[in-house]
Amino acid sequence: MIRTGQQYRDSIRDGRQVWINGERVHDVATHEMFKPLVDIRARIYDMQHETEFAERMTYQDERGQSSAIGLKLPFTQADWHAKRLATDTVLDEIGGIVTRVGDETVGEMWSLFDGQDVLNEVNPQFSENIRWHIDKVIRQDPFHVSANTDPKGDRSKRPQDQDPDMLLHVVKETDAGIVVRGAKYETAAAYANQAFTKPTIANWGNAELSEYAVGFVCDLGSPNLKFICRTGFAGRAPAEDYPLANRFDEIDTLLIFDNVLIPWENVLFYRHTRAATFIRATLHRYSAFAFVQRNLKFADMMIGAALFNARQTGLDKQQAVQEKLAQLACYREGINAHLTAAIATAEPSPGGLLMPNQSLLYTGRVLACSQLHEMMHIARELCGGQICVTPDAASFRNPETAPWLEKFYTINDNWQAEDRRKLLAFARDLLNSDYAGHRLTFQLFAQSPPFAHLASVYRNFDWNETLRVAHKAAGLSGRVLGQDNALRRAAE
CATH class of the missing domain: 1.20.140.10 (Butyryl-CoA Dehydrogenase, subunit A, domain 3)
Incomplete structure (x- = not known):
């Protein structure tokens, strides 16, 4: 069910290890660098409960519960119009732009939902996991973000030929799940609940099975995670002079995975380069x-x-x-x-x-x-x-x-x-x-x-249609280089 702002604030008070400006942060929800965005995300949660906004920001799911429109699976054009209206409603209410608040990142999991046949090739459990997590997001309304970019190191080398932690990878399998090491740059991670974590680039070599080809949902309250954040803009100068910097700066984090256990139910693909390649190609489909x-x-x-x-x-x-x-x-x-x-x-x-x-x-x-x-x-x-x-x-x-x-x-x-x-x-x-x-x-x-x-x-882009038009207009009789079967049928 939809959460309240206070429930969200309480959820990120989980003892996570966060640093900014060289200092350990003991309460992310009240720290001056994080508080403006925490307050905005809390405001979005509270808007879902208010009569003025509820109709534009929530819907009744199949269980008869109010759920966030931004997290709803899209099946119709009306769903997309509703999502667009909900986002506009939020941005108008807060008076500025926030990019990483959940509605724009949950769609990345929908792309993997589309790739269930790919997941089934390696393990049907993984496609079951993605369906379960999408349903869980709708039911529990977490602040869901996305972790993509690695430090990478020397990009002329394979990760195996340098410090292997430059790309996130699996170091051990256990009965409880996989253990991962490495790091990701992630906007809003320090004050979010979970992150869809997956490879950035497919430079794990030609191996069909690779410890770098891994994707999972990470609980950001997990042990052994460390959040090292860039300094923020809030508080640097008076809000009257810098009204946007003091309210809308979304803090970026170097998220360290120091042997973090990822339970099997949170693993969406593992040692499957085709699944990793698929998600990179379709990640932003929604x-x-x-x-x-x-x-x-x-x-x-x-x-x-x-x-x-x-x-x-x-x-x-x-x-x-x-x-x-x-x-x-x-x-x-x-x-x-x-x-x-x-x-x-x-x-x-x-x-x-x-x-x-x-x-x-x-x-x-x-x-x-x-x-x-x-x-x-x-x-x-x-x-x-x-x-x-x-x-x-x-x-x-x-x-x-x-x-x-x-x-x-x-x-x-x-x-x-x-x-x-x-x-x-x-x-x-x-x-x-x-x-x-x-x-x-x-x-x-x-x-x-x-x-x-x-x-x-x-x-x-539909290259076939442009080839068909040129083929007909030019009066070509032979097969055009690059024509596929559909184009040849159209030409015939």
Whole structure:
């Protein structure tokens, strides 16, 4: 059943070993670096119980219990519309963007649900395990995240030819389960409940069976896990000056597996390179939707900040400004069109689910991520230089400096100095701050690197149809190189 925010806070007070800034954290839920995101995740849990939001965020499952829409298996277009609405509801309520809160990572397990025939090749128990875990997620409503990226070490070498812990691997089998060593980089792990853990890259060699080809659900309260976190942005500077960095920074963790026992019921595949390869190829079949949806919200925030600045200063009537705003609008609507069309032309998955149209989803992701830096620069230009030179909020309150700032930052009766300051602080934190730079860099690996984005497009685009069109238009009579049986039948 859906949890409350307090139940979630209590669930991460399990004695886990967490470090940040070189210090041991004794209560993740109240530590200044983690508390903002813990509070947001708790707020999402509480929203599910509130009359105002419950209808958009929950549904009645087959047991007659209220469950989270974000965790529901998608079988219809209505399911996807409901998921999109639930995510928008959350982002609107909290007033910002959080990427790792569960709805975008649970979809990675749905991809393995589609690969049950692959799992059955090695052990039917593994396909039973994935079905059980998906049901468990719906029933218990945990904060579920995803652990992919390893330290990797020297990538010109096989893991067996260097320190073997550079990639997570199995060191022992027991009656109770497998014992694993290594490390993963994982956003939000320090304050989440469980992580779907699987290989990043298939460089375990040509062996059909490999100790590196392992995937499992890890209870983040397990013994021998260690969480070494990067420093956060919260508390570095006043919240009035950096409103996003202080509320929405999602802490990344180097998660150390120091001989961690994974019970057999949590193992989803093991020593099966084909299963590992399958999950890497299909990992974002569903989860990319929620991720790209957040790019859409970021585009809205950029356009709003830029347009407010242009209207405040009276520049929105200039054609050059309108053209730049139109570029931002085209970017935004391009993302929106891909998401909308991906649902409208959704396709059945191998496991009987309904997945967003894969070609449209992956090309939409390329659009959203590859043009993001350019759109941020356009928004900076529209906001003007004041986002990098405006004094801090304390100066607006100091009796000696406040009158001058009131004079120079008040534009008219509708735009007084304080609102002008708030908008510039928001735009600076959205586009220019350390936090803004971190978010932009995060795009390079949060849903795999850019080359993998394009590889997904290559695997899912309908090349056959383009060959058919060209074959007919050119009046070709012979077989075109690369034609498959379906294309030859169409040509005939």
